[in-house]
Amino acid sequence: MTTSYALTVDAGLRDLRAADHLLQALAAGLALPEGTFGCTHLVRDDRPRVVVSFVLPSGALLGPVRERLTAEGHEVTDGVPDASGRAVVYPGARDLTGTLTVAEVLARSAIDRVTVLGAAGEPEPSARLVTRDHVRPQWQGGDLVLTAMPASGGTLVPFEVPEPTPCCADH
Template identity: 65%
Template sequence: MTPPPYAIGIDTSLTALREADRLLQDLAAGLGLAGDVFGCTHLVRDGDRPRVALSLAAASEAVVEGARARLTDQGHQVRDGVWDGAGRAVLYPGAAALTGTLTVAELVSRSAIRRVQVLGTADRPDPATPLVTREFVRPHWRDGELVLAAMPAVGGTLVPFEVPDPTPCCADH
């Protein structure tokens, strides 16, 4: 699945990913956006104001333009397009179905994620490999497809590289 053609960026003053995730989820819920919309976070480091910006993308121009109008009316700074091509997806088709332990094949078939990349290896994992989602799956756009970074865990399983509750020393890096 490639990124949808219509997108907007939402500027924020947030500096923590967890806060940006929450804002993105709240905005999408408040706008009544369907499950086929992509919502991403982007680390923006321009000038002296590093922050986490957001983007919303959809296959429908009407959906994106409706979101733009409502967000602008709410006082948000909105721009055309995404901030970069490497957004971290928080909202994407199938995200809600990625709970518990799934095989890599199930993860790919249930969601917009096209592949799993195990850190430190060039090979793709066996499709039958179990992946413990921890109900927190944040893939990144890479070369036009959503890719989940994973790492080996106990008992031959995989887990997403990003943890849902990072330790404070590492939470903002």
């Protein structure tokens, strides 16, 4: 993925779930074409927050997308804040539902590889992944990598759960 045609939106969000919703709403409202990547990025500075970025498939889209986002009141900057964004919008993301084999995940989406926590090497192409309809790969060294973990019945599940329990929820 080239980041030549990239924009970042800083809405001052504090959690990934809100950033996911913003990213999906913006992508839908902008009617972005196939080939667009939308990622979340954790910013750890004096004002910790989650920002969202779009990498567009064409430079011709940069101006119109920037203008529209700015007109909607968003703080927009060029580029991406880092190279390790967590992908929410990416080619094939909508096709990753239900239970799929690792080979199907790779064939249907922009995901380059799947890794399993605690396992050496990559899973077999025939390994079954229960997507929970929530597949959030992350950029690692220029590859879009989905981290999975073992689950019941010899299946795998994405490491990130769709509805995480907030820290200290029972306190």
